[in-house]
Amino acid sequence: MLLAFRFALASERVSGTAIEANEFPQLSQELGVWAVPRIVVDGEPRWDGAVPEPEFLRRVLS
């Protein structure tokens, strides 16, 4: 979670939002959140689970 925040703090082009899945079940269901952390980039579900910073960078930019 902190990586998304750190990316947002490092660039005005990036926003980082944590979303508590249980409190927003409709959105979670729409995005197929069955495991956490689930990472969504520009509204598109991308992967589940924490990854190191270089891999996080590669995945969000790919």
Added chain:
Amino acid sequence: MALLRAEEEAKVREWFAELERPVELLVAIGPEETPRTGAGDVDFGAEMVRVCEGLAELGEGVTCRIEQEPEGFPRFPAVSIRPDGRDAGVRYDGLPWGYELGSLVGAIVEAGREEPTLRPDSLAALEQLDRDLALEVFVTPT
């Protein structure tokens, strides 16, 4: 009920004392979605206010402001973590309780740093960004 155990509170006070710039917590309150069964009988908005006001008491550099349905917040409750009171695109939607309270504390500590803490190659890649990038991370309290 206390927000943090005594030893946790002491550590957070230490971290907040080292903030290099002020951090504002803008708490957005408004209509809430019905949470998933099992979330319990919790007033999430009131609890969000209690959490953020409680954290603001742990450091002079941390302040808390509460607004009803401010613009730019699609879900409630939520908190925007703002270095120097500026919207830097860092937000937590929902109540950061349990383990996730640490994520909010971490966000405050990061927002309180003058310089980014990413690796140089990450910073270089972000400098080359020619479009906006919205990162959302779904979490649960446990």
